[in-house]
Each structure stands twice: as structure tokens, then as C-alpha cells.
Amino acid sequence: MRLLLTLACIGAVVPALGQNLPTAATAPSAVPAAHPWYRPTHLVLQTAGGMGMVAGGVGYTLLHDRLEADVLVGYVPEKHAGSTLGVGTFKVLYTPYSVRLNDKLQLRPLTFGVYVTHTRGVINDGEPNQYYDGYYWFSRNTRLGPLLGSRLTYGYKSVAHPERQKRVSAYYELGSNDLYLVTYFSNANRKALSPIDILTLGLGVKLDF
Amino acid sequence: MSFSTLLGRRWIGGAAMLALLSSCELLEFNPNAHNGSGDQTDLTAKNLARLAANPLPPGDTLRFVFTGDSQRFYEYNERLVASVNQQPGISLLVVAGDISDFGMAREMRLVAERLNKLKVPYLTVIGNHDQVGNGREAYQHVFGPLNYSFVYGETKFTFIDTNSREYNFNGRIPDVPWLQQQVSNLQGAKRQVVMSHVPPQDDDFDKQLTPAYTRALATAPKMVFELNGHRHSYSIGQPFNDGVTYINSHAFERDQYVILTVWNDANDQPKFRLKTVTF
Numbered sequence: 001m002r003l004l005l006t007l008a009c010i011g012a013v014v015p016a017l018g019q020n021l022p023t024a025a026t027a028p029s030a031v032p033a034a035h036p037w038y039r040p041t042h043l044v045l046q047t048a049g050g051m052g053m054v055a056g057g058v059g060y061t062l063l064h065d066r067l068e069a070d071v072l073v074g075y076v077p078e079k080h081a082g083s084t085l086g087v088g089t090f091k092v093l094y095t096p097y098s099v100r101l102n103d104k105l106q107l108r109p110l111t112f113g114v115y116v117t118h119t120r121g122v123i124n125d126g127e128p129n130q131y132y133d134g135y136y137w138f139s140r141n142t143r144l145g146p147l148l149g150s151r152l153t154y155g156y157k158s159v160a161h162p163e164r165q166k167r168v169s170a171y172y173e174l175g176s177n178d179l180y181l182v183t184y185f186s187n188a189n190r191k192a193l194s195p196i197d198i199l200t201l202g203l204g205v206k207l208d209f
Numbered sequence: 210m211s212f213s214t215l216l217g218r219r220w221i222g223g224a225a226m227l228a229l230l231s232s233c234e235l236l237e238f239n240p241n242a243h244n245g246s247g248d249q250t251d252l253t254a255k256n257l258a259r260l261a262a263n264p265l266p267p268g269d270t271l272r273f274v275f276t277g278d279s280q281r282f283y284e285y286n287e288r289l290v291a292s293v294n295q296q297p298g299i300s301l302l303v304v305a306g307d308i309s310d311f312g313m314a315r316e317m318r319l320v321a322e323r324l325n326k327l328k329v330p331y332l333t334v335i336g337n338h339d340q341v342g343n344g345r346e347a348y349q350h351v352f353g354p355l356n357y358s359f360v361y362g363e364t365k366f367t368f369i370d371t372n373s374r375e376y377n378f379n380g381r382i383p384d385v386p387w388l389q390q391q392v393s394n395l396q397g398a399k400r401q402v403v404m405s406h407v408p409p410q411d412d413d414f415d416k417q418l419t420p421a422y423t424r425a426l427a428t429a430p431k432m433v434f435e436l437n438g439h440r441h442s443y444s445i446g447q448p449f450n451d452g453v454t455y456i457n458s459h460a461f462e463r464d465q466y467v468i469l470t471v472w473n474d475a476n477d478q479p480k481f482r483l484k485t486v487t488f
Contacts (some may be wrong), residue, residue, distance in 0.1 A: 048236035053244070074239075081242040082346020122241055122342050124312070130377045138311060140342045143240060177240060181312050183281055187462070192283035197319055201235035 032208070042208040045071050047101060049173055049202020050117055050143060052076055052087045061208070068093045068113075083123050091115035100152075106167075108151040117143050138179060149173035151206070167208040172192065175200045234315065240440045241343040243350045247345035249321050253353030256301075257329040260361050265300060270472035271362030272298050274329075277305030277406070277438025277458035280338055285461040286323045292488035294328050296468065300362060301329050305438030305458045306336025306356020306372075306406025307350070317351040334368040336406035336438060337413060340375035355422075356384055358391050364433075364471055365398035367391040371405035371422075383414075385421045392429035400431040400471060400479035402456035408437035408455055410448045427451040433471050433479045443467070445483070456483070464488055 040058035045055060052074020059070030074087035093113035098106050119141045126140060151171035175185075180198035183189060234245040263283060265271060274293050280287055290322045302324070309316035317339070324331045335355050349355065355370040369391075371383040383405065395401060407413045409422050426432055427449070434454040441460035448455055459465040470482040 048238055050237055050239055051239040053242075072400070076238045076242050076244075080244040082343045082350075085239055085241060085343075087239055117239075119239055119241055124340055124342060124375060125343065127377050130374065136341060140312075141241075174235075179240065179313070180315075183283075183310070183316070187282055188284045189281075192287050193319070197315075199235055200237045201233070203236070203361055 042068075042070075042206050044204060044206050045074060046072060046074075046202050046204030048050065048200065049147075049175055049204075050087075050145075050177060050200050051089045051115075051202060052085070053080060055087065055089060055204075057089070059206075065098075066095050068095075074117075083121050085122070086120040088118045089115055090119075093147065093149075095151075104154055104156065105152040106155065110148070111151055111171070111173075112146070112148045115145060115147055119143075138182075143177040143179070145175050145177035147173045147175045147202075149202075167206075169206040169208070170205060171204055173204070174201040175202065221359070223462075228243055232279055234318070237315065240311075240313050240315070241347075243343075243347045249351055250323055251353055252351060253332060253357065256332055257359055259330040260301060260332075260359070260425075262460070263300075265362035267363065269362065270470050271300055271364050272468060272470045273300055274302040274466055275305070275456070275458055275469050276302065276461065276466040278336070278441055278460035278462075279304060279324075280307045280310035280336075281316070282325065282461040283319060285464065286320060288464075288488050289461055289466060290323055290326050292486065293466070294326075296486070299329050300469070302331040303366075303404055304326055304331065304333040305404055305434065305436055306331055306334050307338045307438060307460075308336065308348070309339050309341075309344060312339055312341030312347065314347035317347060321351065327361060332366070332368070334404050334406055335370050335372065337375050339371040340372055347373070356387055360396050360398045362471075363399040363473075364399075365391075365395050365401040367401065367403045367454045369403065370408045371409070371414055373407065373418070374413040378408045378415050378417075380415065380417055383422055385418055385425060387412040388422065389425045392425055395430060398431075399473050400433050400478070401429065402433050402436065404436040406437065407439050408435075408448075408457060410455075411439060413439070423449045423451060423453065426453045431479050433481050443485070459485075 041061040042059050044057045044059055051072055053076050055072040055074030057072030059068050061068050067166055070091050072089040076085035078084045091113055093111045095108045095111045098108045100106055108109045122141050148170050151169050153167050153169040155165050157165060176198050183197045184193055236245055238244050241371045308320050333352055335348050358367040369383050369388055374381045376382045409419050426435055434456050436456050438458045440457050443459045444457040465485055465487050472480055474480050
């Protein structure tokens, strides 16, 4: 059910990409044919953050470089989870402002957004008739949560297409998920738990082209 | 400072940073993964070693705390630990399963962090919530075996996984042949206790195995009682009218735990006394 919801979210965003990209400021001088709307604007490589030991994917930039929608596929080896996990992630990030440090360097002090992960390969994911309805109220394989991070970007001119600027960014994202948040905000746990107890950290690089 | 020293320092700094990050629980690969454990691993073995290092003199009565279902009740967990640390003459604390709520290693570690502040060793048995998702693997990584036994204070403890529903009633959980083997051999102890999460009269216990399981307990020598959790409410009785007493624990959220004292009487028959403590 949540997977369907995730797909619906992706479906809702993809048409919007087509409407917004032509006006995007990221590549104002780019020849439209060279960058059709369906072609991703960046590649992502990430570790942790609940999205896999290694996760890679593609994404789109919208709204004058302020909004991004990324899709990642991640992997967790059996050694670290008891079974090999495949993690599909969809995340949407918003950057309200960025700071130009010099010709090449740009800092995004704040990016925030939401993510959904769907994990495959979970050992005890529930078989038909294993549990009666409502036995566990939560999903065992789909998590939803907020993200908050920063990013440092290095920009350089493309050799093949000098009119375009390529960018390499390094980022971190602090996140949490539905179950960790429920834990924190119930049973007077705010006194017993520190925010760090419910946080996750993801580290990654992004290549805009 | 020479350039090479600076480079060396940077390299060491970088390596330290990497080590820090790789042991950092924040860098969670997935909620179902158990990477980044640091020292929160093999806790059952560690607690058994602590117990073995502090033997009870022969003939002494054994007093221990019995509780269950710590899941997600961190605030209660801290108060329970503070209360248990005030109790005199306690040798250990046992938790009748459901350490976690969602079967996640992070939860198990958050509970363990708090239970590690107990003055006495603590031992756990796996609960159904600890088997959600990849919880069974996380439990084995953080705590240890699903079925195990030990002798302390002339008492044999047998802890067994009775969460049949988590295996979709495959007919092998609980492992009755293993239980029979354990309870038939006292290994020099004068009495014995069995603990599991799901009680045998519960719907989550494999009904095909209930007769064999309860018979194993009823025919075992010097059985004091079986301890269970799962129901979040205290009860004591002999539901199978076979002479075996079953005690269900308070959950952490119930502000109560039980102190059990066990000894053998003049006829070498096991006896127990039960005291409820409110915290």
C-alpha cells in the first residue's frame, strides 16, 4: 500500500518536472534538445541515512535550483543486517537559499525535505495469514521521514559543453523516520531520549551535469 | 612543523574520523540493519561472564528481579533501573522478551544502554516484537542466542524462544526436543526455572506444540516455575493444572516488577516467594 503511495508521489512529481524544467535557471543557455525534460540533471551516491550502505541514483532539479527530486537504489550486505537488503528511496529536498563563497564554491547551509524508503529482502516481513489485521500497526519495510542537511558545491565549466556548468557537491543529511519519531514523542520519552537517539546521518556526493 | 608531520597528522585525523564514522550509530544503513554497534554486542555472553565472576555461596537463597516487555518505555526503563539498584540482595534481573517494539537494533541498544546501568547482570529472552523485520538477526547480534541455559545460585535457567507466530507456526518453535534435553538435566543445580516470552496458553504459541511443551515442564525435576511476558499484565497460576506455576510479568510501562526468591526446603523441594515492587 505504501509502495503504491510512493509510486503515486513519484507520478505526481514527474509531470511537474516537464512543466518546470524549461524555465529552470540551472542551464539557461543550454540548448533544450541537449537536455530534454526526462533526462536527469544529476547523479547521487550516498552512504547510510537508512538508504543503504551504498546507494546510487538520479534526480531532477526544479524551481530555479531550489527543489530536487531524487530516486536512489541502495544495498546493505548480509553481514550488516542478517539478510541482503535492497532499499528504494524517493526524496524531495528544498534549498531556500545558497551562499556563494568564491568563484567555484557555493554553500547551501540548509536543505530540508522528506524521504520514503522501501526495503526488500527483509527476513520477517509477514506472510499471508501470519498475523491477523492490526497485529503490528506499523509497516515493516516502508519508512517515511524528514531530512535536514547542508551541502558544499564546487562548480566548473564543462569541457564538452562550455555553456554548461558542471557541479560536484558533498552533502550530509540528518534524518529520522516515522517509528523513531513515534518513539520520541510518546511515553514521556523526550525526557529519557536525546534527539541524537532518533537521528540518522547520510553522507553523499552529487554530480550535476 | 614539517610538511610530512602535518600530512601525517592529517592522515591520522582522517583515519580517526573514518573510525568514528564507521562506529557511529548515526550512520545507519537501514533501520533493519545492525551496523555501527560499537560495544553493544554479545551482551548475553558478557552478562553471563559477570554473573559467573560473582558466584552465590552454596546453600544461599537466590533473589532476582523479573520483568518483561521493555519495548519503547525508555522513561520507565530508567526509573526501573534506579529502583532495582536500591534493592538489597539481588543477584540478577531477567527480562521476559520484547526488548524492542519494532525489532530494530537501535531500540535494543537504547534499552541495553539503560539496563547496563544496573548494578547486577541482566539476561533476556527474545520476544515476538524482537523478531519483526530483521529483528531476530539484530537480537542475536546485540544480545546472543535465542535458546540458551545457564546455572547460577544452584538454579538452572532455561530461556527459550516461544514466539511461534513469528515463524508462521512452522511446527519447530518452540524447540521442544531442545527444551526436553535442557530441563531433564539439572547440571548439578538443585532446582530449575524456565523463561519464555509467549506463554503456552496464548494464541501466539503453536497449539500443536502446547501439550509436548507443558508436559516437558510438568515432568522435569525440581521445576520452580515458568516465567512469561507478552501480556503486559501480572498473573500467577497453574493454567494446565499439572503442578507447574506460570508467572506473567508486568511490562515496564506498568510501574511494577517482581522480586523472586528461590530456595529448597528441608525435604529438598524447591520453594519460592514473590514480592511485587512499585517504582
